[in-house]
Each structure stands twice: as structure tokens, then as C-alpha cells.
Amino acid sequence: MKTSGQPFRWRRVLRPAVRWLVLVAAVALAWPLRQESFTSVLLPAVSPFVAVASAISVRAVGVLALLAVPVVVLVLVFHRWFCRYGCPVGLLQELVARLRPNAGKPWRKWPSLGHWLLLLTLGGALLGYPLFLWLDPLALFNGFLNAWRRPLALVTLLTGLGLPALLLLELAVPRLWCRRVCPLGAAQDLLAGPRRWWWAKSRAKVTEPAPGAKAKPGRRRVLAALAGAAGALTIKSARGATPPPLRPPGSLDEPRFTGVCVRCGNCAQVCPSKIIQPDLGASGAAGLLTPQLRFGDDYCREDCHRCNEVCPSGAIARLALPDKRRHVIGLAMVDLDRCLLVQGRECTACIQKCPYQAIAMRSTDGGFSNEPCVVPDRCNGCGACEAACPTRPVRAMRVRPQAASRVVQNA
Ligand code: SF4
Ligand code: SF4
Structure with missing residues (x-):
């Protein structure tokens, strides 16, 4: 099929159509109209970055982690396909980047911070504290939509500032986040690395490798992971000395909770008593914007375990109602x-x-x-x-x- 003598490229139509569909679906999933709906857990759960780092930290593979398996399989075959088709944050960033069509790309010569964030996070996860898990773009997307929960308050709106911050960064330096900072993008590079290396070798011709495709010296990777583990150890010991706030039922022990929680806001969104509030520093900087319980006029109801069903990272365990009633807050x-x-x-x-x-x-x-x-x-x-x-x-x-x-x- 041809138009004006040019071959018709299906991908030019298909890709934007899929991306817009994904964005609409992501908003519908993350911002359910009914409070009883638990679909908001799905989007952050498909992130391989969240699934792998939280499974290592919690030492268990939850049923939600299975949602990331199809993404991992596709990334192994089609490098960065999730960035191209599946990431709603990527589409929003592309839209913002169009506001500055002639902006340069100074980051081309910059190293990939995302790869170091990923390695530091995985190293920290080995000791139960994934340092930068909260930087997952899908969790930031959920956090933004969940911040608009009722009753609307400045303090809850603060929990949604991550996504606007990314978009402002995009306006300042277009494509910087996706190409050099995003740890989910770096996770895709890492997963696709062996196949891309084999492909390049078999063709015996590599022009300019994409970011992350260059084989990083293994020693530097190990050092980054060790630095992550050391950071995790330091934060965990400091957290052990800080008096913890009250956490939702089924939460991990305090030294791990603030690392594994991705600040997606799902638990606060579904709580019918509205007793889950953002921590504004009561438990130190590491606990900023994590959920804590505040009993004002309501309490954790005996017939409710909603927050146990919506946590994508395992910071709050999936508990059946009888188990939740026995669980100590x-x-x-x-x-x-x-x-x-x-x-x-x-x-x-x-x-x-x-x-x-x-x-x-x-x-x-x-x-x-x-x-x-x-x-x-x-x-x-x-x-x-x-x-x-x-x-x-x-x-x-x-x-x-x-x-x-x-x-x-x-x-
Ligand atoms: S169990 Fe229900 S009432 Fe209790 S903190 Fe969780 S969502 Fe709120
Ligand atoms: S504890 Fe709440 S805010 Fe943190 S990851 Fe789980 S659902 Fe999201």
C-alpha cells in the first residue's frame, strides 16, 4: 500500500495508537471510579524493576510478580519495547518534549545514571533495602493519580509530585529521563544485554551502541552493587534507631518498609477509614511520603483488609481477613x-x-x-x-x- 509515492508504514500509525490506548487504560486502572476497585495495583506490578527488586528484598515471589513475566519475556526479545509501546510516562514525556522541538540533547555524551541507580537498588535489595525503588516511573504515575483522593488535602497532593517533577525535567532537558535516568529503562537494557551482545557479535558490525548496550566492566557493576548493599546497611541501621510510626496491617518490619514501599499511594486510596496518611518526616528522610496510620475519628476496621490487596511491591503483605485481624499494628x-x-x-x-x-x-x-x-x-x-x-x-x-x-x- 502506498500513499503519495511513499510506502505506507504501519508502525507509524500503530505505535501512537497503541501508546494512547495504553495511556487511557493506565489512567483507568490507576484511577478507578469506585473505591472498592483494586485495579490500581496492576500498573506498578508489571514493572520488572519493581517485581525483581522487591522479590529480592522480601525474599519471596508474590503472585503479583507474575504480572511482570510477560514484560520480561518481551524485553528479552524486543529491547526497550516497553518504553516504545507500554510506558504511559514515556508518552507523556514525548508530548512535553514537543513543546521544545529544537532543544538540543546534551545528554548524548553523559553516562547512564539509570544503570547505576539500578545496580545500587539491586545491591541494596540483597540486604532488604532497595535504595531507589521509589523512582519506578509506573509507581510515580500511580502516585500522581492517587494523590487526588478524597478528602482533597495539600498533604496528600504532595505524594503526587513525582510525575510533575519528571515532566518538568523533560521540559528542561528533553528525553533525559528516558535515555539516561529511568531505572526501568535501565532494567530493560540489562535484560536485553546478552541477546543484543550475541546479535551484534553474530553480525560482527556494531555502529554506535545504544545507551547501556556497551558492556560495562563487570568489576564496576559489582562495585556498584556493593555500594548499594553498603548504603542499605547504613540506612537500615539508622532506621532501627528511629522510633517507627504506625504502619498499615501486614507491613514489613520498619527497617525494610521504607525501602520496599514505592509510594504509589494505592493503600491510602482504598482505605475506607482514611486513616492512611503520608509520613511527612516523622520517621526520618528515608520514610518520607510512606504510609502511616493516624487514628482521628476512625480506625482500622475489623471487616477490612483492602490495603493488603493493593500493594504492588510487597511492603504490605497480602493477608486474608482472618490473618489481618490477628496481625499486630x-x-x-x-x-x-x-x-x-x-x-x-x-x-x-x-x-x-x-x-x-x-x-x-x-x-x-x-x-x-x-x-x-x-x-x-x-x-x-x-x-x-x-x-x-x-x-x-x-x-x-x-x-x-x-x-x-x-x-x-x-x-
Ligand atoms: S485494613 Fe482497611 S481500615 Fe485498616 S488500614 Fe487497611 S484499608 Fe484501612
Ligand atoms: S505500602 Fe502503600 S504506598 Fe507503599 S507500595 Fe504498598 S500500596 Fe504503595
Whole structure:
């Protein structure tokens, strides 16, 4: 088929059509109209960067990691096909780059930062802390859309700044992110490396290799991975000394959580109680924008395990509802100096509200007074008592973080 004497190139039509379709599908998946929809987990889960680095960190291959397998297989055969057809961030960047059609490409002579980010992340993952997993472009895309959740607040909008930052970088230096910085692009280079090397060798002619195609000295790769492992060790030991905030049920232990969480915002988006909020530095710089629990007027409901179903990186484990009910978030503690019951006032709000019957009434003063006391074997730290406690500005009943190794008996 010919038009104006030129051969018709299907790829010129097919590629933009596929890319626009992918962008529309990605927005629909990541920004579901119904809160009960769990499709937002799908997009970051197809990233081989997230799947491999989180599997190494968590030491387990979750069922979601299987979503990345078709991408890996296709990348092994068609190098960077995901960049060309499947990445919604890549299309957005191309659109932004058109605003500066005559901009130069100073990055052509720059080294590929993405390859080092990838190696540092994989090295860190070996010690359970994938340093730059949060730079995954699909997670940044999800984070942007999830930031527009209700109730709209400045603090939640902050969690979506990653994607606008990438687009601003694109405006400043077109194609820099995709060609030199993106760790997902670098992961594709790494996966396709052996096949491209074999192809080039069999043809015995290589003109100018694409970024990442050059065989990097193995020693430098090992050194980068070792540097990643050392960085992971340093951050993990520093995190061990910082008091952790409350995390959603099923979260990894604190030293690993902030590394494995990709800040996609899925857990906060689906929480019906709106108690999952971004951490704005309470747990240090490494925990910035990770999800933490804040019990205001609501608590972690006993009939809910939504956040356990939408985490693409395994930072929050997939737990069935009975397991989630037994999982320890923290431990409620009562400040008797603030408790209204101890002051002789009529209040049993915490005892009545606890869904696990984990707060008992204890007689004191030879039976003349009462005070609430928490039964640690039953309390999983759901926060119902804290949300119900009427004392202000500080609640008498508060949940404190605790190691998840404690076992509770709730059915
Ligand atoms: S399990 Fe708790 S924290 Fe998680 S989504 Fe449900 S109510 Fe929110
Ligand atoms: S913990 Fe929440 S924000 Fe972090 S990766 Fe999992 S779903 Fe996304």
C-alpha cells in the first residue's frame, strides 16, 4: 500500500495508537471510579524493576510478580519495547518534549545514571533495602493519580509530585529521563544485554551502541552493587534507631518498609477509614511520603483488609481477613492521668468500641473506683479505642507501635 509515492508504514500509525490506548487504560486502572476497585495495583506490578527488586528484598515471589513475566519475556526479545509501546510516562514525556522541538540533547555524551541507580537498588535489595525503588516511573504515575483522593488535602497532593517533577525535567532537558535516568529503562537494557551482545557479535558490525548496550566492566557493576548493599546497611541501621510510626496491617518490619514501599499511594486510596496518611518526616528522610496510620475519628476496621490487596511491591503483605485481624499494628495504652473514668466521670467509650473485647474494666480502691486496662493478647492496635476516646487535645487511650512478632488471638 502506498500513499503519495511513499510506502505506507504501519508502525507509524500503530505505535501512537497503541501508546494512547495504553495511556487511557493506565489512567483507568490507576484511577478507578469506585473505591472498592483494586485495579490500581496492576500498573506498578508489571514493572520488572519493581517485581525483581522487591522479590529480592522480601525474599519471596508474590503472585503479583507474575504480572511482570510477560514484560520480561518481551524485553528479552524486543529491547526497550516497553518504553516504545507500554510506558504511559514515556508518552507523556514525548508530548512535553514537543513543546521544545529544537532543544538540543546534551545528554548524548553523559553516562547512564539509570544503570547505576539500578545496580545500587539491586545491591541494596540483597540486604532488604532497595535504595531507589521509589523512582519506578509506573509507581510515580500511580502516585500522581492517587494523590487526588478524597478528602482533597495539600498533604496528600504532595505524594503526587513525582510525575510533575519528571515532566518538568523533560521540559528542561528533553528525553533525559528516558535515555539516561529511568531505572526501568535501565532494567530493560540489562535484560536485553546478552541477546543484543550475541546479535551484534553474530553480525560482527556494531555502529554506535545504544545507551547501556556497551558492556560495562563487570568489576564496576559489582562495585556498584556493593555500594548499594553498603548504603542499605547504613540506612537500615539508622532506621532501627528511629522510633517507627504506625504502619498499615501486614507491613514489613520498619527497617525494610521504607525501602520496599514505592509510594504509589494505592493503600491510602482504598482505605475506607482514611486513616492512611503520608509520613511527612516523622520517621526520618528515608520514610518520607510512606504510609502511616493516624487514628482521628476512625480506625482500622475489623471487616477490612483492602490495603493488603493493593500493594504492588510487597511492603504490605497480602493477608486474608482472618490473618489481618490477628496481625499486630501496635498496642493500645491508657494514660490513667487523662482517663475520665479514673476521674470518676461516666465514660466507657473505649471498652464499648473495641471490636476485639481487648479492654477490660479493673476495680481499684477496694472496689470504689474503676479503670480500663488493655489485654495485650487480644489488642492488635486497630485504634478503635483511640478514635472513640473523648479526651482532648490528647487522647487518654493511644496506640503505640509494636513489633509484629506478638501474636493476638482474634478470630
Ligand atoms: S485494613 Fe485498616 S488500614 Fe487497611 S484499608 Fe482497611 S481500615 Fe484501612
Ligand atoms: S505500602 Fe502503600 S504506598 Fe507503599 S507500595 Fe504498598 S500500596 Fe504503595
